Amino acid sequence: MSENIVASDSFEEYLISHPFLGKPENLYNPMNYIMQLGGKRMRPKLLLLAYQSICQELNKDVYQLALSIETFHNFSLLHDDIMDNAPIRRGKKTVHEEWNTATAILAGDNLLIKCYDLILKTGLPNKAELLNEFTIMATQVCEGQQMDMNLPTQELITDEEYLQMIRLKTAVLPACALKMGALAANADLERADVFYDFGLNLGMAFQLQDDYLDTFGSSEETGKQEGGDIIENKRTLLYLHALRTLTGGDKEELQYWFNSKPEDSNNKIERVRALFKQAESDIFLTDLKADFERHALENIEIACDGSSNKAHILALFDLLKTRKA
Amino acid sequence: MSENIVASDSFEEYLISHPFLGKPENLYNPMNYIMQLGGKRMRPKLLLLAYQSICQELNKDVYQLALSIETFHNFSLLHDDIMDNAPIRRGKKTVHEEWNTATAILAGDNLLIKCYDLILKTGLPNKAELLNEFTIMATQVCEGQQMDMNLPTQELITDEEYLQMIRLKTAVLPACALKMGALAANADLERADVFYDFGLNLGMAFQLQDDYLDTFGSSEETGKQEGGDIIENKRTLLYLHALRTLTGGDKEELQYWFNSKPEDSNNKIERVRALFKQAESDIFLTDLKADFERHALENIEIACDGSSNKAHILALFDLLKTRKA
Numbered sequence: 001m002s003e004n005i006v007a008s009d010s011f012e013e014y015l016i017s018h019p020f021l022g023k024p025e026n027l028y029n030p031m032n033y034i035m036q037l038g039g040k041r042m043r044p045k046l047l048l049l050a051y052q053s054i055c056q057e058l059n060k061d062v063y064q065l066a067l068s069i070e071t072f073h074n075f076s077l078l079h080d081d082i083m084d085n086a087p088i089r090r091g092k093k094t095v096h097e098e099w100n101t102a103t104a105i106l107a108g109d110n111l112l113i114k115c116y117d118l119i120l121k122t123g124l125p126n127k128a129e130l131l132n133e134f135t136i137m138a139t140q141v142c143e144g145q146q147m148d149m150n151l152p153t154q155e156l157i158t159d160e161e162y163l164q165m166i167r168l169k170t171a172v173l174p175a176c177a178l179k180m181g182a183l184a185a186n187a188d189l190e191r192a193d194v195f196y197d198f199g200l201n202l203g204m205a206f207q208l209q210d211d212y213l214d215t216f217g218s219s220e221e222t223g224k225q226e227g228g229d230i231i232e233n234k235r236t237l238l239y240l241h242a243l244r245t246l247t248g249g250d251k252e253e254l255q256y257w258f259n260s261k262p263e264d265s266n267n268k269i270e271r272v273r274a275l276f277k278q279a280e281s282d283i284f285l286t287d288l289k290a291d292f293e294r295h296a297l298e299n300i301e302i303a304c305d306g307s308s309n310k311a312h313i314l315a316l317f318d319l320l321k322t323r324k325a
Numbered sequence: 326m327s328e329n330i331v332a333s334d335s336f337e338e339y340l341i342s343h344p345f346l347g348k349p350e351n352l353y354n355p356m357n358y359i360m361q362l363g364g365k366r367m368r369p370k371l372l373l374l375a376y377q378s379i380c381q382e383l384n385k386d387v388y389q390l391a392l393s394i395e396t397f398h399n400f401s402l403l404h405d406d407i408m409d410n411a412p413i414r415r416g417k418k419t420v421h422e423e424w425n426t427a428t429a430i431l432a433g434d435n436l437l438i439k440c441y442d443l444i445l446k447t448g449l450p451n452k453a454e455l456l457n458e459f460t461i462m463a464t465q466v467c468e469g470q471q472m473d474m475n476l477p478t479q480e481l482i483t484d485e486e487y488l489q490m491i492r493l494k495t496a497v498l499p500a501c502a503l504k505m506g507a508l509a510a511n512a513d514l515e516r517a518d519v520f521y522d523f524g525l526n527l528g529m530a531f532q533l534q535d536d537y538l539d540t541f542g543s544s545e546e547t548g549k550q551e552g553g554d555i556i557e558n559k560r561t562l563l564y565l566h567a568l569r570t571l572t573g574g575d576k577e578e579l580q581y582w583f584n585s586k587p588e589d590s591n592n593k594i595e596r597v598r599a600l601f602k603q604a605e606s607d608i609f610l611t612d613l614k615a616d617f618e619r620h621a622l623e624n625i626e627i628a629c630d631g632s633s634n635k636a637h638i639l640a641l642f643d644l645l646k647t648r649k650a
Binding site for chain 2: 026101108117131139
C-alpha cells in the first residue's frame, strides 16, 4: 500500500526527468518553464490512482499518459493567462510576461500537440479510445472557457448555465483523467464511466469550494488576493443566488456593488460578504458542494469495489474536500 | 480521368457542408468563419490527389482526412494573424479583429483539437500512423513559426537556417498532406515517403517563389502590398545573398535601407531591387527554386509510376510553378 503512494508521489520526479526536447530553445524553454512551476499535480495523480486501483503495478506507459493530462492542464493555464492578462502564476512571471504573447501562444499550441504525441507514443493497445476521450474533453474545456468569458456581458445567467460552465471548464478534466487511468488498466467501459462520474462530481465540488474560498477565505488561508471575485464583479453562483433571494434595498445595494469598482475594495468586500450571508448564499453553496461530494463518494464505492486503493483515493478526496487553499 | 478532377474540386463543397457544430456560438462561429474565407485549398487537394493516384475512388474517410489538413492550415493562419497583428485576411477582417484576441486564441485551439477529432473519426485502419505523421508535422510548424519570429533579432543567419525555417513553417504541411493521402490509400511506407519528399520540394519551391514575387512582383500580379518584405526589412534569402555578395558602398547602402523604415517606401523598394539584381540574388533564388522543382518532378515520376493521376498532379504542379500570385 505504501508502495503505491510512493509510486503516485513519484509523478513529480517523472515530470522533471521528462522535459520536452526540441528547438528553437525559446519555444521549448517556456513549455518546460510552465510545466515545472509546480502545483499539486492533482489530475495526473488521479489518473495514476485510478489505474492503480485496478492494476496495482504502475508502468512507463501510464506515467506518460499522466504526463499528457498534466501537459493539457498547463496548456490551458498558459493560454488562459494570456486571455486574462495575468502577470503572475504560482509566484513567478507568466509565460507571456517572461517571453511575449506570440511565443506564449505558440508554446501553448505545441504543448497541446505534445499531449497527443505522449498518448500516441504509449504502447497501450486501446490508444484510439484514449485519444477519443482526451479529444472530447479538450474541446469541452475550450467551450467552458468561452462560456466563462461570455458571463460578464450575458443578460441572464441561470444556475444551470453557471454549473455547466464550471463542469466544462474545470470538472471534465479530472473526470477524463480518472477514466483514462481506468481504461489504461483495461477496465470495461461501465466501470471507467463510474470513475469519470467520480471525477466530474469531485471537480464540481472542488470548483464550488474554490468559489467559496475566493469570497469567504482569508488571503492567509488561500495565498490569493482576498475577495478577488467580488472585486472583479464576477457573477458566481453566490451572486446569482443572492440576487434572486434579496429584495428591496438589499438587492439594490448588491447590484450597486456589482456595478462599481471602488479603488479601496475593503468596504465593498465586507458589505458583499454580509449580503451573501444575509441571503444565506453561503449555505446554498455549501449544500450544493456537499451534494456533489456525496455523489462522488457513492461513485468511489462502486468504482473501487474491493480495491485496496480505495483508501488512497479517499485520502486524496479528503485532502481536496478540506483544503483551504 | 475527368471524374477524378471533379472529385478533388468538390472538396470546397465538402468543406462548406461540414461546418464545425457546437456551443457557445461565439466559439464556433469564428472557427467556421476562417474555414470559409476561401483560398485555393491546395493542401487538402494534394492529399486527395495522392490518394487518387493510388486508389482512384475517393470516399468519405479521405475527404475527412483532407478536411483535417485544411483545418490545421486554418488553425495556423488564425494564430499567426494574432502574432503578426494582421488586420485583414483574404479581404476580410481577421478573427481577432472581428471578435477579439481571447476568442481568437480559443477558436484556434479548438480548430487544432478538431483536426485530431476528424482523423480519429475516420474509419481508416492505420489511424495511429496517420495521427503520428500529423503530430510530427504539427510540432514542426510551431517550431518553424518560432524560428521565423526569431529572425529579426538573430545575429547571424545562414542560408541553411533560413531554408530550415521555411521547410518547417511551410513545406512540411503539403508534404504531410501528400504522405497522409498515400498512407490512407494503403501505400507502403517507402512510396508514401516519396510523396512526402515531393510535397517538401514542392513546398520549398512554392515558398521561394513567394519570396521572389513579394520582392519583384507587382501588386497587380500578386494582389498584395508591393515590396512588403523590403518595407518590413525581412531578412529573406535575397537579402542574405546580396549582403554577402555586395561590397563597399553597395553593401553599405543595402545595410542602410535594411536599418530604416522611410515613410515613402517607393525609393527604398526601387533601390533594394536594383541592389538585389546587381548582386544577382534574383538569379540565385530562381536557380535554387528550380533545383527544388527538379527534385519534385523526380519524386512525382517515382511516386506516380504508371498512375493515370500523374497528369493531375503535374497539372497542379505547373499551376503552382507558374503562379504569379
